[in-house]
Amino acid sequence: SPSSFASRRSILRVVNDNAKSGGDHPDYALELNATNFDAVLKDSPATYAVVEFFANWCPACRNYKPHYEKVARLFNGPDAVHPGIILMTRVDCASKINTKLCDKFSVGHYPMLFWGTPSKFVGGGWEPKQQVKNNIRVIDDARTADRLLNWINKQLGSSFGLDDQKFQNELLSSNVSDPGQIARAIYDVEEATSIAFDIIFEHKMIKAETRASLIKFLQLLAAHHPSRRCRKGTAEFLVSFDDLYPTDFWATGKHDKSSVKNLKICGKDVPRGYWMFCRGSKNETRGFSCGLWVLLHSLSVRIEDGESQFTFNAICDFVHNFFICEECRQHFYDMCSSVSSPFKKARDFALWLWSSHNKVNVRLMKEEVSLDTADPKFPKIIWPPKQLCSSCHLGLDQKNNKIEWNQDEVFKFLTEYYSTTLASLYKDSNVVLKDGTEAVEDLIVATNAIVVPVGAALAIAVASCAFGALACYWRSQQKSRKYFHHLHSLKNI
Numbered sequence: 001s002p003s004s005f006a007s008r009r010s011i012l013r014v015v016n017d018n019a020k021s022g023g024d025h026p027d028y029a030l031e032l033n034a035t036n037f038d039a040v041l042k043d044s045p046a047t048y049a050v051v052e053f054f055a056n057w058c059p060a061c062r063n064y065k066p067h068y069e070k071v072a073r074l075f076n077g078p079d080a081v082h083p084g085i086i087l088m089t090r091v092d093c094a095s096k097i098n099t100k101l102c103d104k105f106s107v108g109h110y111p112m113l114f115w116g117t118p119s120k121f122v123g124g125g126w127e128p129k130q131q132v133k134n135n136i137r138v139i140d141d142a143r144t145a146d147r148l149l150n151w152i153n154k155q156l157g158s159s160f161g162l163d164d165q166k167f168q169n170e171l172l173s174s175n176v177s178d179p180g181q182i183a184r185a186i187y188d189v190e191e192a193t194s195i196a197f198d199i200i201f202e203h204k205m206i207k208a209e210t211r212a213s214l215i216k217f218l219q220l221l222a223a224h225h226p227s228r229r230c231r232k233g234t235a236e237f238l239v240s241f242d243d244l245y246p247t248d249f250w251a252t253g254k255h256d257k258s259s260v261k262n263l264k265i266c267g268k269d270v271p272r273g274y275w276m277f278c279r280g281s282k283n284e285t286r287g288f289s290c291g292l293w294v295l296l297h298s299l300s301v302r303i304e305d306g307e308s309q310f311t312f313n314a315i316c317d318f319v320h321n322f323f324i325c326e327e328c329r330q331h332f333y334d335m336c337s338s339v340s341s342p343f344k345k346a347r348d349f350a351l352w353l354w355s356s357h358n359k360v361n362v363r364l365m366k367e368e369v370s371l372d373t374a375d376p377k378f379p380k381i382i383w384p385p386k387q388l389c390s391s392c393h394l395g396l397d398q399k400n401n402k403i404e405w406n407q408d409e410v411f412k413f414l415t416e417y418y419s420t421t422l423a424s425l426y427k428d429s430n431v432v433l434k435d436g437t438e439a440v441e442d443l444i445v446a447t448n449a450i451v452v453p454v455g456a457a458l459a460i461a462v463a464s465c466a467f468g469a470l471a472c473y474w475r476s477q478q479k480s481r482k483y484f485h486h487l488h489s490l491k492n493i
């Protein structure tokens, strides 16, 4: 359907669509071909990938498919039980377009399965003698779903089971024991940013009295958001802000901004619809508010000294005006109001935010226990615990029963955690095409359509599309039309 074409660009959307498209028998594994293989794997947030090379005429492959799908169900798609860990894909070697790709991996029988990190597959290949060198491995014992999952469990030291159900993930490691998890949080920061703005637009929260505070926050995001595509989206929104919301806008009485409602602040591939780092063990815990905290901390460690008071104001006002959890914004604003002198150092602001977050943690620790609303896998703690940063802890002040902190170490840790590690998995969205040209992954987003020459748009669409070139061409036409129309309607406001 046209709508399913329109969302094919995002790898996770593709996974979603794949999962939905099959009716009674949804395909969870993502079918790739030579035109999108590199781009999709490059863009994958998953830590590992499995690629199954098969041929559509091969009867054994047809019989193998339900086994492969049973495993893919656990890792792919919006309802994945263990999301973000393994991307399960397949490539049909009987399709002419894939001949070279299958050759590169020396596919000698069907089905043949490979294992590696997604990046190792990009532009990669496999030869029987090179196993160790390029880190792509043949999965040699995958005849049934059980055996494939066993093989994976052995690699990861995990204990995934075929019957694992959503939110019953015994491996869902809390942040305490797995500091490496933070690297995935960048995707949740994007998700939270996008949701925050969806809420703002949906609730028509941009008003005469909140306008200035949103502009401030947008400025902060445009300069320091850890995700490039969110920086780009906020900068573009900022550029057109005055046209969209002129100061006399509210006087005119025409407040309906239905066209802005569709504005995706981090590009149209976000939100994805699920959480990774901020995923709770229950459906209703963590998520957005966790993502928002991570965003705020990641901003606090990216600013310069001279921006510290501005950042403090921007964040306090943003939470106050746009975080519509009444208790949260009130408490947070109280903490903001109790600050008596302006911040001069970025370090001081980052530590203030850290300690304010800990105050919230302490309050919620008690509350959640008494109401039994805590996420059992993620109880509130005073952060960072010793396991994450032992040098941050000086000891316990016995008199007040309070942790004594080494603030220099805490700041060092915050910077490492929210700046370096957070962005370590993040791949820039620029996709380098085979001919050496650079196709910016999110060029064809709403606000940018006008600067994309049709040829470039077509090249990008073809390079990253899950379908044949014709379908992609049709899709890129639809996109251009839709977004030109969208731009046009924005301009006419």
Ligand SMILES: Cc1cc2nc3c(=O)[nH]c(=O)nc-3n(C[C@H](O)[C@H](O)[C@H](O)COP(=O)(O)OP(=O)(O)OC[C@H]3O[C@@H](n4cnc5c(N)ncnc54)[C@H](O)[C@@H]3O)c2cc1C
Pocket (backbone or CB within 6 Å): 175, 278, 285, 286, 287, 289, 290, 291, 292, 293, 294, 297, 319, 327, 328, 329, 331, 332, 353, 354, 355, 356, 357, 358, 360, 361, 364, 378, 379, 380, 382, 383, 384
């Ligand atoms: C500004 C704000 C105010 C809020 N106020 C309230 C409130 O008044 N009442 C209420 O019920 N809920 C409030 N919430 C929600 C609440 O704080 C949690 O976000 C929510 O309960 C989910 O908790 P979580 O376990 O995912 O961890 P969160 O508290 O959301 O933390 C997310 C992650 O940040 C890291 N972290 C934890 N503590 C710190 C710290 N001190 N410094 C740096 N990093 C840290 C950890 O890795 C943690 O997993 C607020 C949220 C925000 C963003």
